[in-house]
Amino acid sequence: MDPVGVIARKRDGHELTDAEIRWAVGAYTAGAFADVQMAALLMAIVLRGMTARETASLESAMRASGSTADLTGLRRAGARLPTVDKHSTGGVGDKITLALAPLVAACGAAVPQLSGRALGHTGGTLDKLEAIPGWRAEVPMPAMRRQLEDVGAVVCAAGGELVPADRAMYALRDITGTVESIPLIAASIMSKKLAEGADALVLDVKVGSGAFLADAASARELAETMVHLGADAGVRTTALLTAMDAPLGRAVGNALEVAEAVEVLAGGGPPDVVELTTALAREMLAAAGLDAVDPAVRLVDGSAMDRWRRMIAAQGGDPDAPLPVARHVDTVCAEPGVAGVVTGLDARAVGDAARILGAGRLAPGDAVTAGAGIEIHARPGEPVAAGGRLLSLHTDAPERIAAAREALAGAVGIRPGASAGAGGRDELGS
Ligand code: URA
Incomplete structure (x- = not known):
């Protein structure tokens, strides 16, 4: 196969054949199609798109790049355990998996959740759980099966043998501006989820400023594309479209989000996080x-909390250990003369600022800071006093605070006066 010819055909808007797609993914995984060539092909796909047939072909070529997990025949007390997974397309403050996996396990299903790390401005479930002292993301397949039968939930990294093509392509997309593409996101997510081998899958497709696809039409198309890929592979797949204009809950950042998820498991927590957690749990249980x-x-x-404690302990974590806290906290307040109601809190800006503070990576291979992130004191719809607290910025690197504040410029909308409504204006205090 001629590598340059394949890239040029996509560049010129032609439909690639199954053989061309299979070859490009296989050669890339084997090191025979260079990073620069794959980056060029990915950019051509972002600009030219893919037909439904090409997307299906890309997903199955990526899945075939490695082995698949075997979750058949899981049993508890002699009965077969149904397996169901959920995947979010990525958001800001999206700690839903942390409480959802043990919750669904407490309701009687087994949840094998292969998760990822932070990508761009969005957080990663593995980075969040690694804030818990001792917790390990790597779980070999036999231990994963045992944990599913004993506890009912595993949240872990995909083993090296599962979809190696996605691991390499995902890292390349993160540094080449080629994340935002429906066929690439759909093939990336579905190749991993279908390789994982659960009986059913629920997709949480985010829409809004903090999502990879901000507009509703694109998010719907992404959801439909992934549901078709799942159905074609014989996996019951449903999708919810959920808002990502403002961060979920009041915490953004790894340890801060773990603490908020534990509040939810204790029967409290912010209403939007509780509502989405239970809505997704209902979908998963129905599936x-x-x-x-x-x-x-x-x-x-208390039964979901009990599963959480067992799930964390099974992977080496101490559910009672204090979570790391950042060394510096800087508070962003409303202007002294502006009391009112928060009308908007831009999820993208908050995600970018949290990443700058150390909750995500600025360069591939960076370490994340467990305690870094943003605490939200006033969410959209809530009142704020003149000069009142809006956000607290947590970091170990105080020299980054100015850049984080800059990323947040104009992110908080405040409508002066006593009640929420239309016509908010952007205002970020000091
Ligand atoms: N999550 C993934 O796993 N892949 C993408 O491409 C985007 C979000």
Whole structure:
């Protein structure tokens, strides 16, 4: 196969054949198609798009680049355990998986959740859980099966043998401006999820400023593309489109988000996080054929918390250990003369600022800071006093605070006066 010819055909808007796509992914995984060539092909795909057939072909070529997990025949007390997974397309403050996996396990399903790290301005579930002292992301397949049968939930990294093509392409996309593409996101997510081998899959497709695809039409197209890929592979797949204009909850950043997820598991937590967690749990339980169980009850009766503690301990973590805290906290306040109601909090800006503070990576291979991130004191719809606290910036690197504040310029909308409504104006205090 002629590598330059394949790139040029996509550049010129032609539909690639299955053989060309299979060859490009296979050769890239084997090191015979260089990073620069794959980057050029990815950019051509971003600009020219892919047909449904090409996207399906890309997904199956990526999945075939490695082995698949075997989750068949999981049993507890002699009965077959249904497996169901959820995947979010990525957001800011999206700590839903942390409480959702043990919650669904407490309702009787097994949740094998292969998760990722921070990408761009969005957080990563593995980075969040690694804030817990001792917790390990790597779980070999036999231990994963045992944990699913004993505890019912595993959140871990995909082993090196599972979809190696995505691991390499994902890292390349992160540094070449080629993340925002429906066929590339759909093939990336679905190749991993289908390789994982769960019986059913629920997708949380984000829409809004903090999502990779900000507009509703693109998010819907992404959802439909992934649902078709799942159905074609024989996996029951459903999708919810959920808002990502403002961060979820009041915490953005690894340890801060773990603490908020624990509040949810203790029966409290911010209403938007609780609502999305229970909505996704209901979808997952319906997909697993367990829809008689009410997940809201399991959040207040302590059984979801019990699964969380067992899930963390099974992977070496200490659920009782204090979480790391940042060494410096800087508070952003409303202008002294402006009391009012918060009308908007731009998720993208908050995600960028949290990344700058150390919650994400600025360069590939950077370490994240467990305690870094942003605490939100006033969410959209909530009142703020003149000079009142809006955000607290947590970091170990105080020299980054100015850049984080700059990323947040204009991110908070405040409508002067006592009640929320239209016509907010942007205002960021000191
Ligand atoms: N999450 C993924 O796993 N892949 C993408 O391309 C985007 C979000």
